[in-house]
Structure formats: structure tokens, C-alpha cells
Amino acid sequence: MGRCCVPNCRGNYENGPKVRLFSFPREAKRRVEWQRAVRRSDVDVRLFKDPKVCERHFKSEHLRTTSTYTDCDGRTIEAPMKLTRLTPDAFPAIFPDCPSYISDSRMSREEPELKRKRTENELLQKAIHESQAAFQKEEKQYKVCNLRELISRVNERPNKKFWCTTACETCLIVAHIEAALQAPEMLVSVVVTEDLSVSVYFKCAPLVSDDVCIPDKVRDVRVLDNLLDSVERYCEKKARQQEDKVGGVLRLVLFLLDDICDDELHDDERADALIFLKEQCKLLTKKSSGVRYPARAFSF
Incomplete structure (x- = not known):
């Protein structure tokens, strides 16, 4: 079991607290950042083969205890992780009981790229929590378990x-x-x-x-x-189809009546009756109530 290399930290030492340890990053840029943060007066940390820092020296926002994923329905699921992990922009920042040259000042500021990544991660975590809260609210509002x-x-x-x-x-x-x-x-x-x-x-x-x-x-x-x-849209569609069908039949009847009216083989009484029937069909084809009969339609 490894031990924390931060001065005066008893992490995983005898009679010390049992803690989760993290190795220095392999990436050169971040490794230098950690080395500057963990400065020792007695030895150069860079000479250590595999130096480690315990979880007590990281801010809570840099410690990942849960993992998230989005399913096929767009829901974000969060589950606890077996082991605590660090965020990509994590660096040692908390040094209790350490010499003043570590606690009071750091030789390097947080670099812009690391700061940007940290900010993006914080915003992402916030969005995830808000999404989960909204999803749970919707579940409670709309889900039903029984007929009652x-x-x-x-x-x-x-x-x-x-x-x-x-x-x-x-x-x-x-x-x-x-x-x-x-x-x-x-x-x-x-x-x-x-x-x-x-x-x-x-x-x-x-x-x-x-x-x-x-x-x-x-x-x-x-x-x-x-x-x-x-279902309502389906009923409206069926109603329109029925109206179109009736309208088509009435237009056919009007065409046939026009054809009969043009025939000179019928007497005046029949002609008046046919005119009346035509006006009836025209009335049925109109949706508005503004259709009027001509005076001739009532003269037979």
C-alpha cells in the first residue's frame, strides 16, 4: 500500500488514516503542476519513482464518486462508482498541517486551459443535476401505477x-x-x-x-x-373523406340533372321538377346557409 508524499500527511502511514491515493499524472504539463503544488524542502518530488497524493488534498469538485450516462430515451442516469476518481483538471490544493511555503503560496497559477476545463465540467455537472431533477419531477407528475x-x-x-x-x-x-x-x-x-x-x-x-x-x-x-x-385526428380525416364522397355523388347527380334538363323530350312540369331537384342538390353541396332558391323553383 502506497503512502502520501505531501509533507506532514499521515495518509496510509502507521496510525494514520486509510485514504485513497492518486498517482501523479503521466501528462508532462499536469505532472509539473502537481510537482509545483507538492513542494518538499527535504527531497525533490521529481526523484520519486511513483509519488502519490491522497484524496485529502483535493477539492470536492475534483473528486468523482458517481458516473453518468444517457440512455436511448434521452434520460441521464447517475450511479455510484466503486472507487473515487479524479476529474481531468484535478490538482492538489488542500494542505492541512503543512509548512507555510506550501499552504500560503503556490508557485504557479491555475492555467487558463485547466480553468476552462474545470469550469466546463462544473457547468456540465450542474446541467446533469438539473436534468435529473426535471426528469424526476415529470415522472412524479405524469406516471401512473394503477387505474385509480x-x-x-x-x-x-x-x-x-x-x-x-x-x-x-x-x-x-x-x-x-x-x-x-x-x-x-x-x-x-x-x-x-x-x-x-x-x-x-x-x-x-x-x-x-x-x-x-x-x-x-x-x-x-x-x-x-x-x-x-x-384518434381525434383520425376521426376528422374520416369526416373529410365522407364529405368528399357525398360531394362527389351530388356533383354527379347535378351533372345528370343538367343533362336531363337539356333534353327537349320532357314537358314543362317535369322541367320545373328537375330544376327544383337541381337546386336541392346545389344546396346540399354548400356548407354555408346563404343559398337561395330562384323563384322559378317554387312555380310548379
Whole structure:
């Protein structure tokens, strides 16, 4: 077991504290920095084969006790390290019980490049901690473990115009209901069961579409929000397609009526009836309510 070469330090000596030791850097520039920091009056540190400095002489920001990495979801994970390590810009700076020529003055200042690296490392560590705090806050705010928590979170969120929500002990149902000629009709529904499994139905049949990605389970309120938005867009697309289909049929009918009206083989009464039918079709093709019938359409 090695010993600390700093004057008056008892690190790893008999009856001294058991400490983690660090060898001088191999890089010439940093090695000179350490040699200037650890000056001894009795011997030249440069003559030592493998001089070491213990952890007691480094600032806390220069000691790494955890490691971090970012997973595929962009989350930064921090885990404790088995052994303490030094940051790349670390240098001996704390000398308790040492001679004044070490404690009071250092022959060299912290070089600009080392200072820049140290500052960047401090900013990086700060950003990592802030990111972890934000992630933990989001986890607490949006994650759910059971159906009861999901229902509670849904009730706390603003109501969506498109959806109606109902809940019971066994499931959560979010549905869109449309007015019909007779009874209201459930157009689409999203059902979350006790185990947080999800099913989506369109007109009472399971929804299968490349436009809607249906998760197996909902363990995050944001997942449910994204699903509802996706289903709503799907319904709007279907409605536009239906309008286009009806419009196409009406335009075909108008074309045929025009063709019949141009035929001189019908009497005046039939001609008036055809004109009325044409005006009806034109009215159906208009979205606005500003369409008016010509007086001739009411004369038969």
C-alpha cells in the first residue's frame, strides 16, 4: 500500500488514516503542476519513482464518486462508482498541517486551459443535476401505477371538447358521441381496463389504422393524451373523406340533372321538377346557409 508524499500527511502511514491515493499524472504539463503544488524542502518530488497524493488534498469538485450516462430515451442516469476518481483538471490544493511555503503560496497559477476545463465540467455537472431533477419531477407528475391513479390524473386535467369521459372501478372510458336523427351515436371510444391495457373502437369495431398507434398499456398520462389526439385526428380525416364522397355523388347527380334538363323530350312540369331537384342538390353541396332558391323553383 502506497503512502502520501505531501509533507506532514499521515495518509496510509502507521496510525494514520486509510485514504485513497492518486498517482501523479503521466501528462508532462499536469505532472509539473502537481510537482509545483507538492513542494518538499527535504527531497525533490521529481526523484520519486511513483509519488502519490491522497484524496485529502483535493477539492470536492475534483473528486468523482458517481458516473453518468444517457440512455436511448434521452434520460441521464447517475450511479455510484466503486472507487473515487479524479476529474481531468484535478490538482492538489488542500494542505492541512503543512509548512507555510506550501499552504500560503503556490508557485504557479491555475492555467487558463485547466480553468476552462474545470469550469466546463462544473457547468456540465450542474446541467446533469438539473436534468435529473426535471426528469424526476415529470415522472412524479405524469406516471401512473394503477387505474385509480390514472382516473385521478385525467380528472385533474382540462376537459377536451371532442371527448366525454366516464369512469368506474373496472375501467376508464373516453368517447366521442355524435348527434344523430334518432338517438345519439358513439362514434369512437378509448377504453383503459384495470391492468391499464388499452382498446380503441370505431363504430363498435376495434380500430385498426396506420394513422393511430395504440399502446399496449397506459403508464403515463401523456401517452393517453397523445393517443386521444391521434384518434381525434383520425376521426376528422374520416369526416373529410365522407364529405368528399357525398360531394362527389351530388356533383354527379347535378351533372345528370343538367343533362336531363337539356333534353327537349320532357314537358314543362317535369322541367320545373328537375330544376327544383337541381337546386336541392346545389344546396346540399354548400356548407354555408346563404343559398337561395330562384323563384322559378317554387312555380310548379
